[in-house]
Amino acid sequence: MATVLVLLDHAETGALRGSVLELATAARDLADGGEVHGLWVGDEPVDPALPVLGRHGVAVVHQVSTGAVDPRLTPVLGEVLADAVRETGATVLLALSTFENKEAAARLAVATGAGVVTDAAAVERDAEGRVVASKTVLAGTWTTRCAVRTDLAVVLLKAGAVVSRHVDEEAPLAPEVRTRALAVSERATRAALVRRTPAAPSDRPDLSSADVVVVGGRGTEGDFAPIEALADEVGGAVGATRVATDEGWIGHETQIGQTGVTVSPRLYIGAGVSGAVHHRGGMQASGTIVAVNPDPEAPIFEIADYGIVGDLFTVLPQVTEELRRLRQG
Amino acid sequence: MVCVKHVPDIQSERSLGPDGRLVRDGGDGTINELDENAVEAAVVLAEQARAAGDDAEVVVVTVGPDDAEDAVRRGLQLGADAAVHVLDDAVAGSDVFGTAAVLAAVLRRLGEQAPVDLVVTGMAGLDGLTSLLPAALAATLDLPQLTLAAEVTLADGAVTVRRDLDHAVEELTAPLPALVSVTDRANEPRYPNFQGIMAARKKPVETLTLADLGVDPATVGAAGARTEVLEAAPRPPRTDRVLVTDDGQAGARLAAWLLERDLVRTTPATGEVL
Ligand SMILES: Cc1cc2nc3c(=O)[nH]c(=O)nc-3n(C[C@H](O)[C@H](O)[C@H](O)COP(=O)(O)OP(=O)(O)OC[C@H]3O[C@@H](n4cnc5c(N)ncnc54)[C@H](O)[C@@H]3O)c2cc1C
Ligand SMILES: Nc1ncnc2c1ncn2[C@@H]1O[C@H](COP(=O)(O)O)[C@@H](O)[C@H]1O
Numbered sequence: 001m002a003t004v005l006v007l008l009d010h011a012e013t014g015a016l017r018g019s020v021l022e023l024a025t026a027a028r029d030l031a032d033g034g035e036v037h038g039l040w041v042g043d044e045p046v047d048p049a050l051p052v053l054g055r056h057g058v059a060v061v062h063q064v065s066t067g068a069v070d071p072r073l074t075p076v077l078g079e080v081l082a083d084a085v086r087e088t089g090a091t092v093l094l095a096l097s098t099f100e101n102k103e104a105a106a107r108l109a110v111a112t113g114a115g116v117v118t119d120a121a122a123v124e125r126d127a128e129g130r131v132v133a134s135k136t137v138l139a140g141t142w143t144t145r146c147a148v149r150t151d152l153a154v155v156l157l158k159a160g161a162v163v164s165r166h167v168d169e170e171a172p173l174a175p176e177v178r179t180r181a182l183a184v185s186e187r188a189t190r191a192a193l194v195r196r197t198p199a200a201p202s203d204r205p206d207l208s209s210a211d212v213v214v215v216g217g218r219g220t221e222g223d224f225a226p227i228e229a230l231a232d233e234v235g236g237a238v239g240a241t242r243v244a245t246d247e248g249w250i251g252h253e254t255q256i257g258q259t260g261v262t263v264s265p266r267l268y269i270g271a272g273v274s275g276a277v278h279h280r281g282g283m284q285a286s287g288t289i290v291a292v293n294p295d296p297e298a299p300i301f302e303i304a305d306y307g308i309v310g311d312l313f314t315v316l317p318q319v320t321e322e323l324r325r326l327r328q329g
Numbered sequence: 330m331v332c333v334k335h336v337p338d339i340q341s342e343r344s345l346g347p348d349g350r351l352v353r354d355g356g357d358g359t360i361n362e363l364d365e366n367a368v369e370a371a372v373v374l375a376e377q378a379r380a381a382g383d384d385a386e387v388v389v390v391t392v393g394p395d396d397a398e399d400a401v402r403r404g405l406q407l408g409a410d411a412a413v414h415v416l417d418d419a420v421a422g423s424d425v426f427g428t429a430a431v432l433a434a435v436l437r438r439l440g441e442q443a444p445v446d447l448v449v450t451g452m453a454g455l456d457g458l459t460s461l462l463p464a465a466l467a468a469t470l471d472l473p474q475l476t477l478a479a480e481v482t483l484a485d486g487a488v489t490v491r492r493d494l495d496h497a498v499e500e501l502t503a504p505l506p507a508l509v510s511v512t513d514r515a516n517e518p519r520y521p522n523f524q525g526i527m528a529a530r531k532k533p534v535e536t537l538t539l540a541d542l543g544v545d546p547a548t549v550g551a552a553g554a555r556t557e558v559l560e561a562a563p564r565p566p567r568t569d570r571v572l573v574t575d576d577g578q579a580g581a582r583l584a585a586w587l588l589e590r591d592l593v594r595t596t597p598a599t600g601e602v603l
Contacts, residue, residue: 011496072497074464075474099460099494103476106464109426115555116425118459136564137457138343144561146349149554190473191503194489198497208495212593234593252514253495258339258455259363259513261495267592277339281458288592289567290583296574305567306586310575318580319587326588 001034005090006058007081007101008038012198014046016053019159019209023094024056026123026162030092030131035059038175039084041071054174057167061175062087064182070196074100075188078107083182085112085152092131094123097156098208105154114152119262121161121285131155139258139277140284159209160264199253205237207254212236212267215256215283218243219272219293219312224250226316227271233320239263241279257282271312275300292316330436331371331389331449332466333364333404335397336456343456349558350422351456360400363451365407365518370511371449372408372519374483386410388439392420392431398534405529406521412534413439419539422551429465431549434542436470447488448508452477463510473503476510 004027009017027036038053038061045061053061064071064080071077081104085093093108095101097119109116117123120133121143131153134145148155207213212234216227218241231238239256240249256263258281268286273279275291275298283289284303291304292315301307308315337343341357368389375385389404391397392415401412415431423431439445448470453460467474475481478490489502490509521529539546547553571586573579587593 074476075468078464078468099477102460103464103474106425106461107468109461109555110429110465110468113555116461117556118461132559137345137561139339140564141343142345142561142563144345144349145559146556147559148556187471191475191501191507194500194502196497196499199495252493258458259452262458267587281339281455285564288590290587296572301572303567304572305570306583307570307572308575308579308583309573310579314577315575315580315583318578319584322581322584323588323593326584 002031002092003034003088003090004031004036004092004094005084005088006036006038007093007095008040008045008049008053008061009096009098009101010040010042010045010049014043014049016045016049017096017206017209019096019206021052021056021164022159022162023096023157024053024058025164026157027092027094028057028167030094030123030125032125037062037088037090039064039081041066041077041080050174050177055166056164058175061177063177063179065179066182066184069184069189070193072100072196073189073191073193074103075107075191076184077104078111079184079188080182081105081108082111087180091152093152093154095154095156097158101156105156109154112152113150114154115148115150116154116156117146117148118156120155120157121264123155123157136285139281158262158264159206160211199251204231205235207237207239207256207261208263210237210263210265213239213256213263213265213269213283213286215239215241215268215270215273216244216250216312217241217270217273218247220244220249222247222249223313226312226320230269230316230320233323236265236267241273241276270300271316273300274298275303330439330445330447331364331367331387331404331409332432332451332462333368333389333391333400334361334451334454334456335359335391335393335400336361336454339455344563345558345561349561358396358399360403361451361454361456363453363455363513364400365403366511366513366515367449367451368404368407368409369516369518370478370481370509371447373516374447374481377483386443388413390432390435391415392423392428394421401534402529405532405534406525407518408525409532411532414534414536415538415542416536417539417546419546419550422554423549424554424556425459425461425465426555427549427553429462429469431539431542431544432466433469434544435537438537438542444506446505447483448472448506450508450510452510452512463508467508470508473507475501475503475507478509478511479514481509481511481515
């Protein structure tokens, strides 16, 4: 039996990020009969976050406010995590594997001696009850399993790693909400926030957790219309190579790769993308990889399940058109 | 002080050994590419400080095996003034917290000679891509942390950065001393010229052991590591791969293939249901 704490990442609007439910599901398996607690940092959750969390087995939600201090500063978040671990007696903390959470986890670990696994694709307990996480490394070419040796295990899971499940009970209870105000230390705010500009909201799914990702590179020559049309037809997210974001053809937040977002969707479609190693590092663990490129020597074909040597401006619109036709018929 | 890591070249065939650790003896190790951005950022700030009449020195530091000296040598070619290489068998297998403890000890030692105003790191090691070290080091040293900087400026004893996150752009500022990690967007690392390479040969590389630094070997290395790799295996190669040349109908066939395999929903998406 263990208490497992889940960090409830949410948008500026107070809406829960969908992938958090995957964490709640993984947490139930790790709790081994113990309770799953959620940590909500900041203003109140908006509907339907609480009942949805209840349906996914979260028994208690700790809503922590840090007063005038912005809890999105990662040293502040690190202290909130340390406090919540103390308060709940949790022995496992699960959070989404984002840059911000990695920073907060690193600070929590320095403060508490916890062991941390980042970018995990799965987590379980082994026969001895140790927390064991799996992840792909070396640009998606290897998989490893690592055990956490410390009393507190922090595992940062990639979005989409686990399939979220409801609890079996017919009418699960909404979680109990416990509110708390935390005075963070002066050291957490030594780097002060001058300005914070939220990204413009998008109607498309979040890149890191999308089921399908359609990606454009230099081969688009700046025209992302065929990429966007296909993404919208399949309900997918739009991604890009660094060349495309550096050229300013599309926002920097869409960059996939070692220095951008790591994705492992069920389906990755890359068009006008050569498949440079820096890019592959962020997508090679995808389920099925499709590539469209007129150069048969492009390295992306070495890892593509379905490669088309051709021009994206003729192939992609045809795919979009045909999907529309087949799905209507 | 700039932290640089020695990693296997990402363009080479990389592998893990039976102990789950990176095979580092391939001879094709190199400076972590992202740490070249860290060196460049520090060198530019030092150049600006000197132009303004201040004293400034850039020291590159690495913790790693024999080969890791190449990483600091590269840092010297890129414009750093001096280097420290922590070389000790007991360091092998250290996790990020062990490495942070060693780097913190190096900083304290450098600080005895002259105050260290700024610690600069890369955004991630291209080996593990964990990105944990910068925040861990800042916490260990109790320095303000300004991470993932796409832009760094120094003025009036304070450092200011812009960082581009997935959901927001932030601007942070802190008084010196501070720790900054820079992204690959922060700058374009210079390419060392012949003079730079020759000059680097004359620059000092100090090799230190854990004993020199007063770090207890039991707290670092594999024994001190908080996680342990149980298994490592190459991902099985993809099977049943298809490569076709477009004959005018390849797009239509791909659409059918995607539907057959259930890779796209058979009905158009209706929006997220929690
Ligand atoms: C430190 C560092 C970090 C980096 N991090 C990243 C990262 O995170 N992500 C990333 O993506 N890159 C990253 N890069 C850059 C990376 O090395 C490559 O330069 C980049 O990925 C190439 O982008 P591309 O495939 O769009 O362009 P290119 O390599 O120029 O490829 C364009 C491709 O488009 C094809 N093409 C042309 N016309 C058409 C057409 N009509 N239809 C279809 N195909 C067409 C061409 O045949 C070509 O293969 C990084 C580089 C460095 C040094
Ligand atoms: N062994 C090391 N020696 C020196 N610097 C390191 C070492 N490991 C990590 N770093 C620094 O920390 C950054 C992030 O690394 P990582 O946390 O391993 O992804 C790197 O870009 C380096 O600047």
